[in-house]
Amino acid sequence: MDPGSAAPTPLSALGAAGGVGFPALQAARARTAQRCDVARAALARMPRDLDVAVVLLGSWGRGELTSGSDDDVLIVTTGARRPGLQPAMSELEPAFPGGATGAQGTFDDVVTVEELATIGLQEDSNRVLTRRMLVLLESAPLLGADVHRQVLARLLDAYLGGERRDRRPPRFLLNDVIRYWRTIAVDFEAKARAGDDGKWALRHAKLRTSRTMLFAGGLLPLLECHHVTADDAPAVLLGELLQPPTDRIAASFLRYEAVDAGVRTLGAYDRFLALLDDPERRAALERLVRARAREDPTFQECRRLGREIQQGLTALLFEREPLRRLVRQYGVF
Amino acid sequence: MPRRPPSALQPAFPLLALGGRLQTPTRPLRSALLAMHHPLGASTGYMDFSRGDWAGMVERAVEVSTFAAELGALGEDELLGLVAFLEGTPRLPFHYLSVHAPTKRRRLPEPQLVALLNQLPAIVDSIVVHPDQVTAPPDWRALGRRLVIENMDPRKTLGQLPEHLAPLFAALPDAGFCLDVAHAGAVEEDMDVAHRLLDAFGARLRQLHVSSLRAGRGSHVPLYRKDEARYARVLARCPDVPWILEAPPPRR
Numbered sequence: 001m002d003p004g005s006a007a008p009t010p011l012s013a014l015g016a017a018g019g020v021g022f023p024a025l026q027a028a029r030a031r032t033a034q035r036c037d038v039a040r041a042a043l044a045r046m047p048r049d050l051d052v053a054v055v056l057l058g059s060w061g062r063g064e065l066t067s068g069s070d071d072d073v074l075i076v077t078t079g080a081r082r083p084g085l086q087p088a089m090s091e092l093e094p095a096f097p098g099g100a101t102g103a104q105g106t107f108d109d110v111v112t113v114e115e116l117a118t119i120g121l122q123e124d125s126n127r128v129l130t131r132r133m134l135v136l137l138e139s140a141p142l143l144g145a146d147v148h149r150q151v152l153a154r155l156l157d158a159y160l161g162g163e164r165r166d167r168r169p170p171r172f173l174l175n176d177v178i179r180y181w182r183t184i185a186v187d188f189e190a191k192a193r194a195g196d197d198g199k200w201a202l203r204h205a206k207l208r209t210s211r212t213m214l215f216a217g218g219l220l221p222l223l224e225c226h227h228v229t230a231d232d233a234p235a236v237l238l239g240e241l242l243q244p245p246t247d248r249i250a251a252s253f254l255r256y257e258a259v260d261a262g263v264r265t266l267g268a269y270d271r272f273l274a275l276l277d278d279p280e281r282r283a284a285l286e287r288l289v290r291a292r293a294r295e296d297p298t299f300q301e302c303r304r305l306g307r308e309i310q311q312g313l314t315a316l317l318f319e320r321e322p323l324r325r326l327v328r329q330y331g332v333f
Numbered sequence: 334m335p336r337r338p339p340s341a342l343q344p345a346f347p348l349l350a351l352g353g354r355l356q357t358p359t360r361p362l363r364s365a366l367l368a369m370h371h372p373l374g375a376s377t378g379y380m381d382f383s384r385g386d387w388a389g390m391v392e393r394a395v396e397v398s399t400f401a402a403e404l405g406a407l408g409e410d411e412l413l414g415l416v417a418f419l420e421g422t423p424r425l426p427f428h429y430l431s432v433h434a435p436t437k438r439r440r441l442p443e444p445q446l447v448a449l450l451n452q453l454p455a456i457v458d459s460i461v462v463h464p465d466q467v468t469a470p471p472d473w474r475a476l477g478r479r480l481v482i483e484n485m486d487p488r489k490t491l492g493q494l495p496e497h498l499a500p501l502f503a504a505l506p507d508a509g510f511c512l513d514v515a516h517a518g519a520v521e522e523d524m525d526v527a528h529r530l531l532d533a534f535g536a537r538l539r540q541l542h543v544s545s546l547r548a549g550r551g552s553h554v555p556l557y558r559k560d561e562a563r564y565a566r567v568l569a570r571c572p573d574v575p576w577i578l579e580a581p582p583p584r585r
Contacts, residue, residue: 260535262575267536300455301478307428307458308573314371315573322547 010243010251011266016237017254018263024274025064027248029187032065035249039095039142046094047086051079053144053151054087061138061245064210066277071096073142074131075110076151085110087143095142095167109158113151117158119176126183133180137218138245156234166229169222169330173237177222181215201288201299208306209272216313217245223326256320258322265312268305274299336478364583366561366568367543372575376542378433379553379580383410387418391425397582401429401575403461403540407532409435412449419454429575431459431481431511431540433464451475459539464492470504473553479508481539484530486516488551493520495533502534509539512571514564515546515579516544527567541571544579553579 015021049053058072059065075089089109093099116132118124121227138154142149156179188207192200221240225233225299240248246266253262275281275298284298293299319325367373369382375397377383377390387404394402394456402425405413412435434450441449443466459481467473473480482501485492489537493516502508510530517527531538544553545560556564568576 018536019532056430096424226428258572260531260538260570263536264538264573297455297477304458304478311372311575312573318371 010247010254014250014254014259014262015149015267018267020263020267022266022270024270026275027065028066028273028277029244032060034065035060035065036140036142040135042094043092043143048143049077049086050142050298051147052077052085052087052277054092054142055148055151056140056142057138058132059210060142061134061244062210062214062246063140063231064246064273066273066282067279068276068282071098072184074135074139076113076116076135076147077110078113078147078150078154081110081112081115103235113154116151116154116243119158119172126187129176129180129183132326133145133177136241137177137214137272140244145181149238149242152238153234153288156237158240160230160234161238167226168230169225169239169326170233171330174219174222174330177215177218180218181211182228184207184211184215194274199286200290201293201296201302202282202285204293205272205285205299205302205306208303211311212306213249213269214245216317217248219317220248223323225332226322226326252323256316256323258320261312261315264314265309268308268312272302272305272309364556364561366463366565367556367576367578367582370427370568370572371577372400373399374398374403374427374429374575374577375581375582376403376405376433376512376577378403378405378407379578385414387415388423391423392432395426397578399426399538401577402427403431403433403577405433406435409440409446410438411435416449416452419457420452422454425456429435430456430459431461431538431575431577432442432457434460434462434466436463441495443467443469447472453479459509459511461540462502463489464498465489467501467505470501474507475503476508478507478509480507481511481514483511483542484516486513486519486546486551489572494526495529498530500532502537508537510534510537511540511542512538512567513542513579514567515542515544515560518560518563518568519546519551522563524563527564528570530567531567531570535570538571538574540575541568542579543568543576554582555580557583 010024011025018049053076055074056072057074058071058268060072073089073092075087077085115128116135118128118191132155135151139148159176162172187209188203199324221237224236228236246269250262250266253259253265281298285302286295288299317323362414373506375394377394380393383389383393390401390404404415408414415432426530434451435446453460457479460476460479461483462473464482464485467482482498482505484498512527512530514527517530518524520526543556545555545557546552547554
């Protein structure tokens with residue numbers, strides 16, 4: 001589904017069940033859909049190889065575009081890396097006039113699905129892990145929806161190929177999702193200790209909100225495999241991963257009858273998104289250094305919203321059956 | 334099968350003193366309902382014996398939980414001392430910290446009280462206020478999302494029902510809600526008011542006050558077993574917010 005689709009979603013259903021909406025999230029989805037339409041129109045005449053997808057990541061991929069969002073794009077092919085592959089990143093300029101960008105060069109290149117499917121050991125660098133996880137957990141196709149789907153299916157096959165046990169979360173993928181979450185957290189602190197203090201507060205706020213939601217949005221579908229056979233697991237996971245993370249999370253709150261907590265959790269995330277969409281407050285976060293964070297009201301507001309999100313997700317995972325047992329069985333060891 | 338002696342019980346929480354090493358808990362939680370919830374915290378409001386000794390009261394709150402606490406400045410004369418204590422940037426372990434605003438011995442005009450509350454450092458997540466203290470809502474907007482309104486027990490003239498609180502929340506759109514479960518249970522035995530309050534203001538819920546009430550006097554006492562059963566369905570709707578104990582943890 002398009003990340004900004006206006007069709008009924010678990011997110012809108014949760015908002016309706018709680019008697020509230022999530023105005024910032026819904027506005028961000030609408031903005032994402034509108035910007036996707038504009039971008040596709042700008043690229044309408046551009047040639048595209050049949051094995052290539054132009055994939056949106058980050059807030060584009062989550063359907064959460066705000067006024068300050070980066071344009072995070074990755075070109076993925078199910079074929080071989082080759083000269084003349086179309087489109088090249090430089091050809092996306094009409095769709096992204098500011099230039100598609102990403103931190104540490106993570107999003108500014110072409111990648112093959114086989115490179116992404118290199119899981120574990122030395123070849124699986126931090127960069128490969130990050131790209132693979134973002135494609136799996138928060139991506140949406142700008143062009144080449146069929147190829148994007150094939151990419152997800154291939155990555156799931158790479159993880160699940162050796163898993164033949166029914167009604168068990170797939171360990172290989174589960175461990176990698178957990179590894180990715182811990183890697184984000186460790187790298188956050190490593191950057192700060194290395195003196196890379198620029199945007200520390202914004203990164204911290206995102207770690208406690210959108211990164212936390214991303215992790216939970218990957219964890220919950222994997223735990224759902226408890227309900228299905230090994231044969232059905234790939235299709236179930238593919239269906240889940242084609243939805244935005246907030247829909248996966250909202251669906252879990254609804255499924256496990258935790259509407260009250262779900263409304264508060266997504267409500268806190270909605271407030272965070274509204275805060276990020278306020279240029280003045282976002283700029284204040286971008287300028288804030290760690291030493292001043294304790295007394296900064298915007299940072300403290302982000303901290304509180306992050307705590308509320310974590311409390312809600314923790315309650316879902318630890319106080320609802322069978323999730324409580326599944327986390328106990330698979331979440332630590 | 335013989336019952337295990339109390340000494341064999343595991344502490345309910347890791348304990349962390351403000352200074353020094355981890356200590357043995359004085360009161361491990363025996364209530365399964367409370368022991369299962371996270372995060373749980375103590376209010377210093379019940380620590381009458383230590384009134385004014387903020388460091389000492391925090392130490393006692395830490396004995397219940399290192400995760401959440403409420404610092405009660407129920408008398409206005411206590412608030413200055415609390416502000417001074419917090420301005421000294423004590424090394425508090427809590428992930429969630431609320432302050433209960435004064436309800437007694439009020440002398441300051443409302444705008445000055447709000448200004449004083451607004452001086453509480455940013456580590457204070459919530460400032461819990463009784464609705465009868467808010468006579469001029471616009472003055473309280475300065476507290477933003479930290480302002481949290483609590484429902485009242487039947488001894489007060491207003492503040493028990495959703496329709497009493499709705500105008501206040503309409504005037505204070507960022508304000509949160511503290512459900513005092515015992516207060517709601519004192520209004521209607523079947524807890525219907527608590528459910529209606531959650532229906533109306535659940536999206537704003539920031540914390541609970543959990544205790545029983547002494548019959549006829551309205552003072553908060555440790556949670557009775559019968560109230561655990563009576564509150565259970567309400568508490569089940571609030572698994573994600575801190576539960577603040579307004580009386581010592583039950584020892585039964």
